[in-house]
Every structure is written in C-alpha cells, then in structure tokens.
Amino acid sequence: MDESAETANAAANGAAAVVSEIIASRAYFNGRNPRSVEIDELGQAIAEPEALVWLGLKEPDDALLVRVALQLGLDPHVLDDLQAKHRMPKVMDYDSVVLVVAMTVEVRASDGLPTFGETQMLIGPNFLLTIRRGALAPHTELRRRLENMPDRLARGSDFVAAELLDLLIDRYNLANDMFEKTVEPMEQTMLLRGLEKLKVRRLYQLRRDFHKMHNAISPLGEVCRRLAHIEMTPIDAQARVQFGELSDRVSRVDRLLDNLGDGLTFAFEAGMLIEQAKQTETTRKLAAWAAILAVPTAIAGIYGMNFEYMPELKWKYGYLVIVGLMAAICGTLYYRFRKAKWL
DSSP states (O other), rough: HHHHHHHHHHHHHHHHSOOOOOEEEEEEEETTEEOOOOGHHHHHHSSSSSSSEEEEEOOOHHHHHHHHHHTTTTTHHHHHHHHHOOOOOEEESSOOOOEEEEOOOOOOOOOOOEEEEEEEEEEOSSSOOOEEEEEEEEOOHHHHHHTOHHHHHHTHHHHHHHHHHHHHHHHHHHHHHHHHHHHHHHHHHHHHHOOOHHHHHHHHHHHHHHHHHHHHHHHHHHHHHHHHHHTTTTTTHHHHHHHHHHHHHHHHHHHHHHHHHHHHHHHHHHHHHHHHHHHHHHHHHHHHHHHHHHHHHHHHHTTTTTSSSSTTTTTTTHHHHHHHHHHHHHHHHHHHHHHHHHO
8 A cells, every 4th residue: 555545544534543554565676666565475575586675554453463474474572572562762683683663753733742652663684664653644755755766775674764763853853843832932931920820730741741752762862872883683784874873863852852851940940939039029018018007006006995094195186196106107117118129
C-alpha cells in the first residue's frame, strides 16, 4: 500500500481514525526499480541479490507481526520485542539484526501540547522494518526523497535508518519551537502579573510535558553513540559515522530543552517572588491602616468607660480637643506611613 493512501485516509477520517496497518511494502534493487511486495512474498524478496526491502507498519497487531517475523526469519526474542511497547529509546543487538527504538514527539498546533509515540526500526542485512505506534506524522516525505536519490537507498538499510532518525530529530526541533511559542506568553504573564490559579495549573502541565519530552529525547543520544561506536553486524562502518553526527544533533536538541526547562523554572520562581511581593505590600497596607485606626479606637474606648469622674468630661471644649487630637495623630501616622511607602 502506498503511503499517500494513509495520508488521505487520515485526513478524511480525522486524527483518531485507525488507518491501514501496512503502510508501505517495497523492494528496491540497487536503490532503483521500486516494486510493491506482499507480506507473504517478503522472504523471496530479501533473497534476491542487491535487494533492499522497506516495510512500514502502523499499529500492527500480533498476528501481522508473526507473519512478518516468519517471512524475515526473525528469532522469537526479536518478535517479542517488536510486539512490546517501549517507553524509552533503546538499541538491541541480536547479531544478525539490530532493533532501534526511538520516541516521537509532536506538538499539536491546536493547543500547543505535545503528543508522544514510538517508532521501531529493525535493521537487517537487506531489509528495514519500521513500526509506528502513536505517531501522527508518516514517513512519506522521507521515502519519496530517498526514492529520488537511489544512490542513498543503495547504501543499505542502516543508512535508511539513519535518515529516519534524522527525520525524527527534525521533528524534535519543530516540537521544541512550537512548545517554546506556548511557553513564552506564559513566562511574560508570570513576570508581569505573578501567579494565578489557572496559570499555576497550566504551568504544572507545561513542566510535566517538558519532562516527558526530555525523557523521550535525551536517551536517543546514547542510542546513537552506541550505534556509532559499537560494531554491529548490520551496521556498516560508514553508517556509524552518520550515527555519530546524529548523536551530536540529539545533544543540541537536549540542550535547547534544558534551556526551555530553565526558563519555566525561572518564570515560576519570578512569579512566586512577585506574588510574595504583592502579599507583602498588602500586609503593609493593612498594618498601616490598623495602626492609624487604633488611635481613635483607643481614645474613644477610654472615654466610653462611663466613669463618673474622668478628666475634662465637664470641659466646654473637651470634645473638640479630643477630636482634633485624634485627627492630628492619625494625620501624622498617615504621613509617616506614606513617606515609608507603606501606603
């Protein structure tokens, strides 16, 4: 099945629709003359000289994987790992084949939230099996580009796997850029207004998603380093150089994520400081007004005790003097608090 059919079906049925499990199954001869290959013909195709079979699956069930394993002559342990869902990038060497697991990270344009998936690449001497689970974007563009450069396809499955990892890293960079656009307004809001209830929840979600992105991407650097430095049968010496370059790219993306995480942390700390400053300012104002109002309250309380003999009770100007005294003291306190910037 051509990968363009998957794209058309996904557009028609929506992101939640289940597309065909066999995305593409093609054989190339010296990188040229591509032809479709049925699942039950895989064994014959990989036996042909100068052949490279690229089989792409999406959300395959166990029955389909068993059929593929029989045709490719895979060990039961390899089949078990293909059927398993992995949570972190890893590389597993089975001598004749190498399984590379990479996590996909894509940010939805609708809400700026990342989605996570898994891509498995089984590298054989003359075949490449790719399995996508949870990934939104297909590999159609990469397949077409490589078909227009047959010399690269002729290099073998390890070079194609390296190109596929390079595509995933490009999507990491794109996800980081889109995630950064979501984070920047949040940082500016916290710096200007401090923390708010809804902003705190959103910030917690962003930090959680950031950690998931970091955990999905960072281990891929070690996977690429192992592919670059450890001799594995299906990996050519020239291909190891390409995997070494990919390791450097993953490290750069990881540093960008670290910077983004630091920005979230600094924004949160700044928001906390601004919130504390607001609370301190409010507390000062309340304390200042409490001190001012305490003066008339205390004087009025003393003269409201109803004793028969109290100073100045019978004085003609006593009321005016007491009210003036309270106003003078309150005015003096107000002036001092304003000068101290408490009011």
